[in-house]
Amino acid sequence: MDTMRDRFAPVVSQLLDENPRLAVVLAEIGKDGFREAMRRHSDRVLNVGIREQLLIGAAAGLALTGLRPVVHTFASFLVERPFEQVKLDLGHQGAGAVLVSAAASFDWPAGGFTHMAPGDVALLDTLDGWTVHVPGHPDEAETLLRHAVAAGDDKVYVRLSVQANQQGRMTDGAHFVTVRTGRRGVVAAVGPVLDAVLAATEGLDVTVLYATTVRPFDAAGLRRATAMAGTDVVLVEPYLAGTSATAVSTALSDVPHRVLGLGVSRRELRRYGTIEEHQAAHGLDARSLRERIGGFVGTDRVPVRV
Incomplete structure (x- = not known):
């Protein structure tokens, strides 16, 4: 299977041919994928070099x-x-752009902590008006990239990862998808953690929601799910744990509820290892998720297959 990032340059290159408003700005990273597009659209494909502040400006x-x-x-x-340029050059000036990232929280462990960004979505949460897409499969990434480019002049962040689910799902760029229904709690899985969540909740009487768009947060979708399954909510996010906990609490502010936020911990791991070792260390593997989700919702425990 190709990766989400493998889809990025071909899809955007095609959109450059179709949309005369579209431009691409790079800072060395990813430039090889746009060589042909740069030849065809030299005025709209720019490489500013290793100057990330200039990239945003x-x-x-x-x-x-x-x-x-x-x-x-x-x-x-x-x-x-x-971040200052994201805040001021885009936000303060009311300028829209599509920010498309790679490497996610720990996709390239050998790159070290400088190339890890588990706090990116939480950081964007301090700003107003951002749409945030977190695809979990290359097909979803392509769909959401097309949504983002077509989104007028909005500010959109698309978070690409080499981690991916085996199956892509239909996404409309706005709403949760109900993958499994139950009666003893709701587990909301974001992007590439869905497969681990499905393995972890196998045999448990819980509803599993799948999110590829986390901002705006689908409050109505969560309320519908909790009306049937109860108001114990577990969030499983592939970035900083608890990033969307406030959004859940706001959505359920008029009813008693509990929220457990699972994701990447704040603890820095200084032995970089592999992606799988990072997942296990942060409790995002199926076995660890089973323990934490089962303990929270109080569902009868069934051995998880891993």
Whole structure:
């Protein structure tokens, strides 16, 4: 199976041919995928070099001229390093762009902590008006990229990862998908953690919701699920644990509820290892999720297959 990032350059290159408003801004990372597009559209495919603050500033300038910029690099260099420019050049000036990241929370462990960004979605949560897509499969990534480019002049973040579910699912860029129904709690799985969540909850009487878009948060979808399954809610997110806990509490503010936020911990792991070792260390493997979800919702425990 190809990766989400494998889909990125071909899809956006095609959109460049179709949409004269579209522009691409790169900071060295990913430039090889756009060589042909740069030849065809030299005025709309820009590489600013290893200058991430300029990456965002140039995108904002293009947006202010009426273009729709797609901006790409690793998540840590796209959201964290140039955060002031994201806040001011885009947000304060009311300029829209599509930020497309790679490397996610720990996709490239050998790159070290400088190339990890488990706090990216939480950081964007401090700003107003961002749509955040977290696909869990290359097919979903392609769909959401097309949604993002077509989203007028909105500010959109698309979080790509090498981690992926085996099966892509239909996504409309807005709502939760109900994957499994139950009566003793709701488990909301975001993007590439769905397969682990399904393995972890096999045989448990819980509803499993799948989210590929987390901002805006589908409050109505969560309320419908909890009306049937109860108001114990477990969030499983592939980034900083508890990032969406406030959104859950806001959605259920008029009813008693409990929330358990599972995801990447704040503890820095200094032995970088493999992706699978990071998942296990953060409790995001199926066996660990089984223990934590089962303990929270109080469902009878059945051995999990891993």
